[in-house]
Amino acid sequence: MKKIFTALMLTLALLNAVCAEDLSSIDVLIRQGLQVKMGELTGAGSKFSVHNLAGLVLPDGVLMKEDCSAIIVRASVDPKVSDIIRIKVQDHEIEASEFIGFVVR
Numbered sequence: 001m002k003k004i005f006t007a008l009m010l011t012l013a014l015l016n017a018v019c020a021e022d023l024s025s026i027d028v029l030i031r032q033g034l035q036v037k038m039g040e041l042t043g044a045g046s047k048f049s050v051h052n053l054a055g056l057v058l059p060d061g062v063l064m065k066e067d068c069s070a071i072i073v074r075a076s077v078d079p080k081v082s083d084i085i086r087i088k089v090q091d092h093e094i095e096a097s098e099f100i101g102f103v104v105r
Contacts (some may be wrong), residue, residue, distance in 0.1 A: 029055065029062060029103055036062075038101035045081030048104050053081055057101035063089065 026036050034054050037044045041056075050073060055064040065071070070088040073079040081104075084096045 026057065026062060026103075035104050036101060037104065041084055041096050041099055041102060042082045045084070045102060048081045048102070050079045050081060050084065052104045053102060054105050055103040056084075056087065056099045057103065058094075058098065059100060062103055063087070063094075 030036060036057065037048075038057065050071065053065055053071075055062040057063075068087050068089055072085045072088070074083040074085060076083050081102050086096060087094045087099075
């Protein structure tokens with residue numbers, strides 16, 4: 001029980017740290033002509049290449065690809081969005097399961 005509580009607290013702390021960054025609004029991105037796909041990365045993400053990825057949707061906003069220090073994916077010749085394992089932002093890591101959607105060009 002303590003491990004679950006600790007993991008939950010760390011996740012909340014990570015989300016707060018990421019939210020301190022300048023997260024974009026979904027409406028602004030749609031007006032810029034980007035496509036927003038909601039849902040788990042494993043669904044529609046199997047059709048879109050990581051190279052076309054513009055951002056990842058968190059509950060509080062969109063984390064743009066440029067703000068990520070690293071995107072860790074499964075080994076593949078042409079990695080898709082569904083192959084993302086975790087994202088590094090500064091010195092924090094966010095698991096792919098934390099994202100509720102993604103943005104593509």
